[in-house]
Amino acid sequence: MIGEIDLFGVLLPPLLVWVGVALLLSTLLRRGLAKVGFYRFVWHRPLFDISLLVILTGLVSLAATLVF
Amino acid sequence: MPKPDELLFALKTFVGAMAAFYVSAWLGLDAPYWAMATAFIVAQPFAGAMRSKALYRLCGTLAGGTAAVVLVPNLANATVLLSLAMALWIGLCLYIALLDRSPRSYTFMLAGYTAGIIGFPSVGDPSHIFETALTRVEEISIGIACTTMVGTLIFPRPLGPVLARRMSSWVKPAVDWSVAALAGEEESPLALEARRQLAFEATDAAMMISQLAYDISHLQSAVRLVTRVRLYIISLMPVLSSVGDRVAQLKKLGGITPELAAVLDGTTAWVQHGTPEEAGPLLQKIMAVEETAHDWAGLLRASLCVRLEELVRLVRHSRAIRLHVLEGTKAPDNITLDADYVAVLTETHDHKLALLSALAAVLAVLAVCCIWVETGWSSGGGAAIIVAVACSFFAAQDDPAPAIALMLRNALIVIAAVFVYDFAILPHVDDFIGLCLVLLPPGLVIGVLISRPATFGTGMVMGAFGATQLALNNGYRADFATFANSSVALIVGLGSALVITRIIRSVGAAWSAERLLRANWRDVAAAANGRQDRAALTGLMIDRLGLMMPRLAAVASGADAAAQMALKDLRVGLNMIGLHKIHAQLPPVARHASEAVLAGVAAHYQGDASQPPPGKLCDAIDATIRAIQDNPLEHKLALMSLSGLRTVLFPVYLPPEPLGDAA
Numbered sequence: 163m164i165g166e167i168d169l170f171g172v173l174l175p176p177l178l179v180w181v182g183v184a185l186l187l188s189t190l191l192r193r194g195l196a197k198v199g200f201y202r203f204v205w206h207r208p209l210f211d212i213s214l215l216v217i218l219t220g221l222v223s224l225a226a227t228l229v230f
Numbered sequence: 231m232p233k234p235d236e237l238l239f240a241l242k243t244f245v246g247a248m249a250a251f252y253v254s255a256w257l258g259l260d261a262p263y264w265a266m267a268t269a270f271i272v273a274q275p276f277a278g279a280m281r282s283k284a285l286y287r288l289c290g291t292l293a294g295g296t297a298a299v300v301l302v303p304n305l306a307n308a309t310v311l312l313s314l315a316m317a318l319w320i321g322l323c324l325y326i327a328l329l330d331r332s333p334r335s336y337t338f339m340l341a342g343y344t345a346g347i348i349g350f351p352s353v354g355d356p357s358h359i360f361e362t363a364l365t366r367v368e369e370i371s372i373g374i375a376c377t378t379m380v381g382t383l384i385f386p387r388p389l390g391p392v393l394a395r396r397m398s399s400w401v402k403p404a405v406d407w408s409v410a411a412l413a414g415e416e417e418s419p420l421a422l423e424a425r426r427q428l429a430f431e432a433t434d435a436a437m438m439i440s441q442l443a444y445d446i447s448h449l450q451s452a453v454r455l456v457t458r459v460r461l462y463i464i465s466l467m468p469v470l471s472s473v474g475d476r477v478a479q480l481k482k483l484g485g486i487t488p489e490l491a492a493v494l495d496g497t498t499a500w501v502q503h504g505t506p507e508e509a510g511p512l513l514q515k516i517m518a519v520e521e522t523a524h525d526w527a528g529l530l531r532a533s534l535c536v537r538l539e540e541l542v543r544l545v546r547h548s549r550a551i552r553l554h555v556l557e558g559t560k561a562p563d564n565i566t567l568d569a570d571y572v573a574v575l576t577e578t579h580d581h582k583l584a585l586l587s588a589l590a591a592v593l594a595v596l597a598v599c600c601i602w603v604e605t606g607w608s609s610g611g612g613a614a615i616i617v618a619v620a621c622s623f624f625a626a627q628d629d630p631a632p633a634i635a636l637m638l639r640n641a642l643i644v645i646a647a648v649f650v651y652d653f654a655i656l657p658h659v660d661d662f663i664g665l666c667l668v669l670l671p672p673g674l675v676i677g678v679l680i681s682r683p684a685t686f687g688t689g690m691v692m693g694a695f696g697a698t699q700l701a702l703n704n705g706y707r708a709d710f711a712t713f714a715n716s717s718v719a720l721i722v723g724l725g726s727a728l729v730i731t732r733i734i735r736s737v738g739a740a741w742s743a744e745r746l747l748r749a750n751w752r753d754v755a756a757a758a759n760g761r762q763d764r765a766a767l768t769g770l771m772i773d774r775l776g777l778m779m780p781r782l783a784a785v786a787s788g789a790d791a792a793a794q795m796a797l798k799d800l801r802v803g804l805n806m807i808g809l810h811k812i813h814a815q816l817p818p819v820a821r822h823a824s825e826a827v828l829a830g831v832a833a834h835y836q837g838d839a840s841q842p843p844p845g846k847l848c849d850a851i852d853a854t855i856r857a858i859q860d861n862p863l864e865h866k867l868a869l870m871s872l873s874g875l876r877t878v879l880f881p882v883y884l885p886p887e888p889l890g891d892a893a
Contacts, residue, residue, distance in 0.1 A: 201448040202558065208277075208382040208446050 177219075180226060184218035191218075232678040235387075240677025242384055243273040246377035247673065247697070248666050254372050255704050260365045263702045268373025270693025273381065275681050278389035278445035280381050282333055284374040285444070290337040291370045294323075294344025295363035302349045306356035312349075313599035313614075319345050320618050321592035324625055328584035331577050331626075332440050339625075343618040346595070350611035382446060390447030393438055394556050396431075397456060400463060401552070403427040408501045408541065411470045412494050414477030421474075422790045425467075426779060429793060432464050433776020452555050457575070459555075462548040464772045465573045468804060469540045471797040475877050476534040485527030489519055490534070497538055501545060506553070509546035513539060524862055529855075529873045532862075536870060540571050573768035578749065578777070583737070587630075590735040591621035598726050609715035616723025621731065628781070629736040631728060633687070638724040640691050645717045647672060648699045652708045665702075672696065695720065739781040746774045746781075747792070750799050751835045757803040758832035760810040767807065771800040798878050799839065805878070806831055808871035816868060820857035824868070826850040827875070848880045 166173040192211060195201060204210045232240070247269035254262035272287055274280040297319055305312040323342025327335040348366050352359045403424035410421035439460065443453045477494070480486050486494075493516055500512050516539050521532040547567045553559045598617045602610025620637060624630035651668070659665050676696065679689025699716055750771055756762050775796045782792050806828065813824055830847040855872050858865040876883075 196448075196451045199448070199558075201450075204448075206386075207388075207448070208386060212383065 176226070177223070180223045181215075181219050184215055184222050187222070188215045188218050232681075236678045236681040237674070238385060239273075239275055239387075239681040240674045242380050243270065243377070243677040243680060243693075244670065244673035246273065246380040247373075247693070248669070249380070250369075250373040250376035251702065252662060253376065254369050257368075257372075258704075259369055259372075260362075261701070261703070262369065263697050263700065264366060264369040265373035265376070266702070267694045267697035268370050269377045270676065270680070270697060271690055272374055272377045273677070273680055273690075273693075274686075275387055276389040276392065276441070276445075277382055277386040278441040278443075278450075279333075281378055281444040281446075282441045283336060284378050286334055286337040287340060288371060288374055290340025291344050291367055293337070293341035294346075295348055295367050297341065297345040298349035298352070299360055299363050301345065302352055302359045303356045306353060309353070309603050312353065313596060313603070316346055316349055316614075317592045317595040317599070320595055320622070321588035324591050324622050325584050325588040327622070328587055328625055329579045329581070331436075331579075333437055334440070335626075339622045342591075343615065343622055346615045346618045350614050353611060386446055388447035388449075389438065389442055389445040390449030390452075393435075393442055393456065394449060396435060396438065397459060397552060398556065400428065400431060400459075403431075404463065404466065404545070404548075405501055407470050408473075408545070409498055411474035412477060412498045412501070414474060414481050416471070416474035416478070425793060425797075426783075426790065428463060428467065429772070429775045430779045431776075432460060432467070433773055433779075435460055449555065455551050455555050459548045459551050461573055461575060461769075462544045462567070464575075465571055465768060466541070466544050466548075467772055467775075468768060468797060468800050469537055469544065469571065471794075472801055472874060472877070473534065473537045473541060475881065476530050476537065479877060479881070480527060480530050480534070483527050483530075485530065487531070490531055493519055493535070493538065497542060500542070506546045506550040509542055513542055516542065524859055526873075529869055530877070532866075533870045533873055540569070543567060543569070544572075570764050571768075572765060573772065574765040576766055576769035576773060578746075578770055578773050580745070583742075583745075586735055587621075587625040590730055591618065591625070593734070594618075594621050594727050594730040597730065598723060601722070607715075609719040612716055612719030613723040613726070616720055617727045620724050620727035625735075628739050628742045631732045631736050634724060634728045634731055636688065637691055638721070638728060640688055641695055641720050641724055644692055644695045644699055645720065648696065648717075649713065651700060652713055653710075657708060738785070740785045743778050743781040743785070743792070746778050747796065747840075750774055750796060751839045754799050754803040754806065754839070755832045755835035757806040757810070758828050758835065760807075760828075762803065762807055764804060764807045767803050768800065771796065771803065775800075795840070799835075801878050802831065802835075802875060805871040805875040808867060809875070812865075812867050812871075816854075816858060816865065820854055820865075820868075823850055823854035823857055824872075827854055827872070831875070831879075843879045848876065848883055851876045851880075 167176055167179050168174075188211070191214065201207055201210075247266045250265035250269045251262050254265040259265075268287065272280060272284045274283060301315050301319065302312065305315055320342040323338050323345075327338035327342070329335075330338065344366070348359070348363045352362050406420050406424040407416075407428065410416055410418050410424070415421065439453060439456050442449060442456065444450075449456075477486075480490075496512055496515060500508060504512070516535055519531075519535050521528050521535070544567070594617045595614055598610070598614045601607070602614060620634050621630075623637075624633040627633060655668050656665075659668055676689050676693045679685040679692065681689075699720065701712075701716070753762060753767060753770060757767060775793060778796065779793065809824060809828065813821065813828070816824060827847065827850045830844070830850055834843045834847065851872055855869065855876075858868055862869060
């Protein structure tokens with residue numbers, strides 16, 4: 163995926179945008195997981211969170227390639 | 231010898247600092263050592279503390295950079311005005327920071343002296359101020375990112391378990407004190423110790439609770455619950471004090487009925503090892519105690535039962551929450567106990583002392599700026615930065631001077647070490663790996679120092695000063711003039727901060743404790759005049775009690791007596807609020823008498839309340855009680871407040887004479 167996303171004249175690398183979207187999604191997901199007490203079973207919360215972010219970024223960019 | 235976990239933390243800190251330096255240098259930023267210094271400043275053993283400080287540092291840097299960009303170009307041609315504006319900005323930020331006693335205050339403090347750090351060196355060449363500010367913000371962000379990444383991902387130390395242990399440690403003093411109060415033996419050594427501990431913890435735990443929100447353990451989401459427990463502990467203190475007083479008086483009068491004794495025993499047993507579920511039957515038993523006698527002992531018994539009910543409810547709620555948070559039992563149905571005896575969280579603010587600190591900072595910065603401008607010394611700006619930092623950093627302490635003196639000592643050690651590195655070691659280093667290796671020993675020492683609470687400040691100061699004095703850059707350029715100038719600037723800055731702080735800012739712990747006590751009296755007088763709210767008064771006065779405890783412990787052996795007095799003052803205030811509320815509904819004769827009570831208490835607390843209250847006040851209280859005691863059911867609240875007031879203020883007076891038979 164080479165190319166740039168033109169946001170009102172500001173050119174952004176696509177990865178930055180995908181990470182932004184993934185960050186938003188992961189925030190929502192983390193809130194939900196914390197609410198149901200999921201984190202009681204997680205050994206290393208930060209590691210889990212960052213892995214979650216990487217996976218979501220991967221999914222978002224995959225979805226983006228499929229759509230565009 | 232450092233323990234393994236301290237060494238691990240030191241290594242993590244060092245890796246974070248070097249990574250920050252490497253990334254900044256790789257990006258070609260101007261002063262990569264800023265990122266390195268930030269890594270040392272933000273490093274803290276507990277993930278929650280570190281992450282919160284990182285966020286506060288970022289916000290503070292942004293605000294300070296903005297201020298510098300606004301101030302410097304506009305006033306660059308008028309040096310005197312610029313110095314004045316900078317000094318005032320630093321003072322203003324420090325003032326705001328001191329009014330916020332949470333860790334968040336770091337943001338405001340930093341906003342102050344960051345403006346100096348960016349602005350002062352740019353005075354000669356204001357056209358590049360925006361780039362300087364931007365570079366600083368970028369480098370701080372890189373430093374923060376590197377440290378938090380390393381600190382959070384590699385063997386992080388969650389704050390949650392520490393706070394959980396701390397929360398469990400509240401149980402013992404609370405139970406000890408309750409048991410002593412229920413036995414009417416509040417002066418036992420165990421109870422005194424328990425009171426000291428609880429009062430200190432109730433205030434001191436606030437900081438850790440606020441950092442919990444940034445933690446990485448599952449307790450992160452429990453901030454609200456832990457705060458509730460802290461609130462209940464605060465509310466418990468005046469209740470325990472009145473229970474203890476009443477039981478002691480009743481024992482002296484021989485007024486404990488078998489029914490009441492059974493309830494007291496039941497409560498004692500439940501407080502020691504009862505479950506939250508068992509509280510329901512106990513509460514019913516307490517409420518079932520019916521009081522028929524209208525004499526003084528009867529009045530005491532009736533009000534004791536009200537207090538017992540409050541005690542049991544508070545303990546039940548905190549117990550249920552603690553079990554839920556620590557052991558994962560079912561959440562209590564309603565964590566908020568909605569009653570008027572539950573305090574609200576309030577923090578006392580000492581405007582005068584904050585202003586004095588701000589004034590000291592402004593004057594110190596102006597003095598150094600004066601030297602700078604008059605001598606035309608090229609590194610005068612550096613000294614001005616240091617003086618601003620030193621005056622801000624310890625401003626929350628009663629006497630910042632010893633801490634600044636220690637900072638000066640540490641700075642001298644740093645200067646010696648930097649001298650060795652600059653001229654003996656670094657000339658032989660020509661790549662990044664070599665740099666890491668030669669910096670590893672001091673880096674580890676600093677890291678270990680930071681990991682120990684007692685030397686935390688020393689380590690942080692050495693890391694920050696070391697990184698900035700070394701001023702590493704891409705490539706080696708040792709220059710004795712630069713080294714000498716920045717070292718002299720450091721010493722001049724710290725020295726002037728020390729002198730000016732000693733002259734105008736240093737106050738003693740005894741003086742601060744006295745001020746807190748007087749502030750309490752003012753609030754009680756305000757309560758007697760009907761200008762206080764029950765929940766707020768409890769929060770405020772227990773907060774002050776927590777601030778008083780360490781200060782009193784530092785100066786005198788009479789700390790317990792003073793703590794006892796502060797609690798009594800609080801109870802006077804609470805009773806005054808109660809009396810004020812129903813004052814208007816009293817019959818005319820009683821209203822007249824109770825006005826004398828309110829005015830008498832207000833007058834007593836406006837003067838020196840450490841003196842025994844005038845006997846006239848006791849007469850006024852008795853007169854009011856006599857006027858309404860025929861109608862105990864209708865005037866229950868008034869009788870409670872009045873009897874409470876009399877118990878606190880006149881514990882040694884005989885029970886009011888004509889009570890017993892309707893006079």
